[in-house]
Amino acid sequence: HLGSFAKGKKATVRADTKLAVMYTRVSSKEQAENLSLDVQKQAIENYAQRNGYNIVEAYGGTYESAKTEERENFKKMMEYVRRNKKSISAILVYSMDRFSRSGANAIYLSDQLRKQGIEIVSVTQPTDSYTPSGELHQNIMLVFSHFDNQQRRMKTIAGMREKVQRGYWVGIAPRGYKYCGTKEKRLVHTELAPLIRRAFEMKARDGFTNVEIGRRLYPLGLKVSSKSLSKIFSNVTYLGYLSCSLLDGEIIKGQHEAIVSEE
Numbered sequence: 001h002l003g004s005f006a007k008g009k010k011a012t013v014r015a016d017t018k019l020a021v022m023y024t025r026v027s028s029k030e031q032a033e034n035l036s037l038d039v040q041k042q043a044i045e046n047y048a049q050r051n052g053y054n055i056v057e058a059y060g061g062t063y064e065s066a067k068t069e070e071r072e073n074f075k076k077m078m079e080y081v082r083r084n085k086k087s088i089s090a091i092l093v094y095s096m097d098r099f100s101r102s103g104a105n106a107i108y109l110s111d112q113l114r115k116q117g118i119e120i121v122s123v124t125q126p127t128d129s130y131t132p133s134g135e136l137h138q139n140i141m142l143v144f145s146h147f148d149n150q151q152r153r154m155k156t157i158a159g160m161r162e163k164v165q166r167g168y169w170v171g172i173a174p175r176g177y178k179y180c181g182t183k184e185k186r187l188v189h190t191e192l193a194p195l196i197r198r199a200f201e202m203k204a205r206d207g208f209t210n211v212e213i214g215r216r217l218y219p220l221g222l223k224v225s226s227k228s229l230s231k232i233f234s235n236v237t238y239l240g241y242l243s244c245s246l247l248d249g250e251i252i253k254g255q256h257e258a259i260v261s262e263e
Contacts, residue, residue: 020053020090020121023077024060025098037061040094047123048092055092085116096122096141103146107139161246167255170246174237175224176259187237187256195222196238200260203233 024040041061048055059077081088091113093099099120100106110120110129119129125141128134160170169187173179176196177187195217202208202216210226217224224232236243236251240258243251 017087017089018052018054019056019087020048020092021077021081021088022048022055022058022060022092023074023099024058024094025062025071025073040098043094044092044123047121047126053090053092056088081113081118082116085118088118090119090121092121092123094122095124096120096138097145097148098122100142101145101149103143106142106146110138110142157246164242164244164246165252167242167253169237169242169254169256170244174235175228175232176238177256184255187254189257189259192222193259195220196232196259199224199229199232200238203229 022041022044024037024044026036037060041058045055047053057077057080059080060073062073077091081091091099099122100109113120114129114135120138122138122141127137129138163170168184169177173187176190176193178190179185180188199213199217199222202213203210208216210229213229214222214224214226232238237254237256238259239262240254240256241251242254
């Protein structure tokens with residue numbers, strides 16, 4: 001047949017099955033509890049009904065970061081659509097930033113899906129990504145989502161840095177401390193603070209090994225491994241200071257009470 005002499009690859013055949021999967025996502029537990037997921041789900045289902053899509057599977061429905069594509073529910077969805085690429089024609093999302101905020105990687109992923117005949121459809125930002133202008137529009141939305149995510153991250157880091165510079169700890173409270181207060185959350189001692197102090201004394205004055213310290217303090221309520229003890233012994237927070245990557249190598253006096261003396 002003369003067809004065997006044809007050059008070039010056949011263009012991707014756009015699947016017209018109208019079978020789709022739904023993916024919903026929020027960035028935090030707080031958002032998951034304020035009906036945001038229900039809003040996304042309802043909007044996607046309404047769009048599917050208006051446009052003749054049959055949703056065969058639903059993924060997400062929880063809070064996952066969109067900075068990378070290593071999300072558990074996201075990976076399950078991608079594996080499913082790739083296994084069923086001959087039947088699935090679309091991934092329905094509320095908006096492009098719900099799909100991904102990873103920028104260039106998200107553009108590459110959407111391109112690979114499109115080549116398999118699978119379109120990412122934002123029900124609140126509909127566009128035909130199989131046309132050059134539609135693809136450009138979708139890529140711009142993905143890039144903007146990444147830019148917006150980076151802007152938020154910078155503002156968050158700036159706020160955290162300013163708080164640390166004023167002597168307030170950010171992040172998970174170290175062992176032996178807990179947060180107190182609502183506006184300016186300060187570190188205060190817990191019932192484990194005396195045991196932490198005792199661990200320092202056993203190390204500095206009595207010369208016990210970390211394993212022995214952990215063994216002796218375990219019955220008293222301090223359940224800690226020798227590796228964790230090493231981290232505790234090198235943490236200046238217990239001296240009443242702060243040291244973290246946000247301070248660029250600087251150590252400052254904290255607003256919290258020390259558990260052990262500098263001596």
